[in-house]
Amino acid sequence: MMRMVFVLGMLSLVLVPRAYAHKPSDSYLTLDARGDGAIRGHWDIALRDLDADLTLDANGDGVLRWAEVMAREPALIAHAARHLTLTRSDAACTLSLADADPLTLVAHSDGRYARLSLTARCDAHAGALQVRYGLFFARDAQHRGIVQHAESESPPCVLTTSSPRCALHEDAPPGVAAMIESGVVHIVTGYDHVLFLLAMMLPLLRARSGAEPRAKRTLTEVAKLVTAFTLAHSLTLGLAALGVVRMSASVIEPAIAASVALAALDVLWPFLGAARWSVAFALGLLHGFGFASVLGDLGLSGAPLVRALLGFNLGVELGQLGLVLLFVPIGLAAVSRRVTRGLLLHGGSASIALLSLVWLVQRVRGE
């Protein structure tokens, strides 16, 4: 706080303190834009500010009563509506204030605000929601319209007289739980990733001579393999999702298919060598780029993106772990019997190889 000495005319003193009773004027707009084009929300506007624009205090005594507000309710609502425009993809949205629900009052730190319920319908169903705001700017250069997307963790838009527009994302970014689920689903249904991993694991199930029991050695090898794959795809997923490295899908998708083919062919005609985990790492780098497209579609940035990334990666690893835990015992059981071993190792890898080659051709052709 600073004292400020004003010298006016005949040296009368006016002190302008810098610590204030309240904060300057704000209004709060909370919007919830759903995919079906319908927008809901509410707009909190200070009664004090509405009075300054509309003279709600009819008898001018400085005390605003509910009756005085009720008397001007329609004018108040119309006034607010005139200063807010919502558009999507350059097409206007129709806006209704205090239509579905009547006007209510809500307490903020600097007094009571009128809360106007908001519904809007936009012609366009896709594209970011554009907000254009102009309430009170003509009278108060320090007024701010604070626009927040409900359930969103993105920072709010702070609209000022010099910057009265902002764009809101159509969909609120998914929560962490949703992202974990998304990761699990993605890897379980991501056949190319799953098949790559399985194909890489198959040779580990082959009978080997040695002092250690097969299961334990197999599990160790599987663990190394899976870990290498996990680290690799986590790395590239992170780099791609955060925008550090970019790879075009038209390069990545065929490359992933090729990696599956390689892994499968290696089962039939071993050429990748003993250190499978290093190959798993190298090829795993490609797979991470494949996952990243899911996060790219969300259009997030900053902390919400990092959160989504971590959740998604966790989901991928959980799904992967589940699949491995499922497959390894079955695989071990299968290779212990001659008939099923042949089926699994030769038949299985051949099928995978064939499938992946089909993918490869498809993806190169851009299908």
Add this chain to the structure above:
Amino acid sequence: MFAAVACTLFVAAEPATRAAERPSDPEEVVAHVPARESPTQRRIAQLAEAAANAPNDASRAVALARAHVEASRADGDPRHLGEAEAVLARFVRSDAAPEVRILHATLLQARHAFPEALRELDRALAARPGDPQALLTRATVLTVRGAYREARASCEALRGRVTEAIGVGCHAPIDALQGRYAEARAALDRALAFTRTQGEQALLLSLRGEQAYWHGDLTDAEASLKDALALDPSDRYTRALYADLLLDAARPDEVAPLVRAHLADDALALRDALAAVALGADDAPAKVARLASGFAESRLRGDAVHQREEARLWLAQPGAEAAQHALTRARESWGVQHEPWDARVVLEAALRADRPEAAREVRAWLAETGFEAERLQTFRARLQMREAENKP
């Protein structure tokens, strides 16, 4: 309890979680607004009409804007300053008249836009050299920024253009902080003996009290501040100074009666909360939380004018994390202004957070400026010791 309060400092205002209702009683009071019948508002209405009749007349706009500023001083509501700014907006141009620039500078400094304020003042002085208001505003802003040499230059230029009281009020605070306390004190006393108006007397007494406080003479400071408040009870700045003195003198129980009637003012609400914390009062967490949410709202709207207050609020809370937050805010505040309190919160926070190196910049500045203030000495000494201890 404090952890919960600490958490609230992270949470921005959440309109969705508030209870919204439609009152049932038409007579229910829903807001207090400026009374149109009051002299201030009538004057504003008259000036607004005059300005509307001559929309290109800058002097009418300036008169109206000044009236809004006066309203802000009277009720402490910063909305009026936004209104003043809106009134001036169309006249704030490259060819703006000096009176527009000077008033605009006042509004800018009120929201801590100091470099912009100084630019406007320099342009005003280029067009109208020696304008007392511009010089005084310039001196004050420069003092807040800690640019003492430049501030003195403006004070020098004021000589002969303003009363002795204002002239002394310009340079005495700087003198007192730069090791010329006795001289500054003598100048203030002289001016007090000669001044006629109550307003000037109150100002000089307040300055004298403030100087004595930083000099470490709390008894003397208290006497001056008490007298100043007696002359002008509406002076919230002096009241806050007095509250700080009481807090330093370990007399937190005397703060509440001092500030009770003025809790609408955030600065005084802060001192009230600090006193409540010091006393371990039951309502301390609620008071802290209320202030914290107010600061969060200020942050939400993009303002950065409360960092020092936030730092002090954090300092009142235990724990390493609170100390860290205090330090961050304190350094932010220091980035904008260099008042003694800004230096103090950085020093205090650096000590509390055990990061003596974080206070290095402030300590260097204090040394460079020849800053002498007993109220800061202990912190400076302890930081020096701590840093020496931390060296391997």
